[in-house]
Amino acid sequence: MTELxxxxxxxxLAVVAPGADFAMVVRxxxxxxxxxxxxxAVGVAAGVLVHVTYTMLGVGLLIASSAFLFTVVKLVxxxxxxxxxxxxFRARGEVRVDLENGxxxxxxxxxRTGFLTNVLNPKTTLFVVSTxxxxxxxxxxxxQQLGYGLFMSLAHLxxxxxxxxxxxxxxxxxxxxxxxxxxxxVIGSVLAGLGISLAxxxxx
Numbered sequence: 001m002t003e004l005x006x007x008x009x010x011x012x013l014a015v016v017a018p019g020a021d022f023a024m025v026v027r028x029x030x031x032x033x034x035x036x037x038x039x040x041a042v043g044v045a046a047g048v049l050v051h052v053t054y055t056m057l058g059v060g061l062l063i064a065s066s067a068f069l070f071t072v073v074k075l076v077x078x079x080x081x082x083x084x085x086x087x088x089f090r091a092r093g094e095v096r097v098d099l100e101n102g103x104x105x106x107x108x109x110x111x112r113t114g115f116l117t118n119v120l121n122p123k124t125t126l127f128v129v130s131t132x133x134x135x136x137x138x139x140x141x142x143x144q145q146l147g148y149g150l151f152m153s154l155a156h157l158x159x160x161x162x163x164x165x166x167x168x169x170x171x172x173x174x175x176x177x178x179x180x181x182x183x184x185x186v187i188g189s190v191l192a193g194l195g196i197s198l199a200x201x202x203x204x
Contacts, residue, residue: 007131007148014127015159020081020194021124023187024117025160027088028110029167031180036110037164043114045157050119051128052149056142074199077120081195084117089188118156128152 021044029037105113118124131152132145166172 034168041160047118085192
C-alpha cells in the first residue's frame, strides 16, 4: 500500500507540472481542435509506456547510471524540442482553422507529435526510472510493476485529455486564434528554451 501511494503521489505531481507535453497538447488543441489534442494525449500516454518498458527491462537503470548513454538521450530529446520550438515560433499567425472539422493534422501526425514529445523527453526518462528505482523493490512482482506503469500512463492520458478538452472549447479557441501569432512565439520559445536547458543540464 505504501508503494502504491508513493507511486500515485509522484506520478500526479510529475504529470500536472507544466512542461513540453503540456505545451504541445495545448498548442494542438487550440490550433487544430479537440480530436488533435486528445490524440496528442494518447501519444503522450503511449510514450510513457515506452519509458516504463525499458525501465522494467533494466535499460532505464543503465541510462541513469551511465553519463554517456544518458547524455545521448538528453541531447536527442533536447534537439527535438528545439526543432519543434523553432518551427512553432516561425509558424504563420494567419493560419485559418476549420472550427467544425478541426483539420490541419492527420490523426497519425497528432499521435506521432504527442508520442515523440514524450518519448524523447529525458525528464520523463528520469521520472520513470527514479520512481521505479526508489519505490519499487527487488521483490516487487512483475505484474505489480506493470500495474504501476499502466497507472503512470493512464494518469498522463486523463490529465492531458482534460487539458485538450478545455483548450479546444470554441470560445477558448477563438480567443487563442486571435492571438495565434503571439501564442506560437510564446509556446515555441518555451519549447526551445526547455530543449536548450535540458541540453546543458547536468546528467546527474
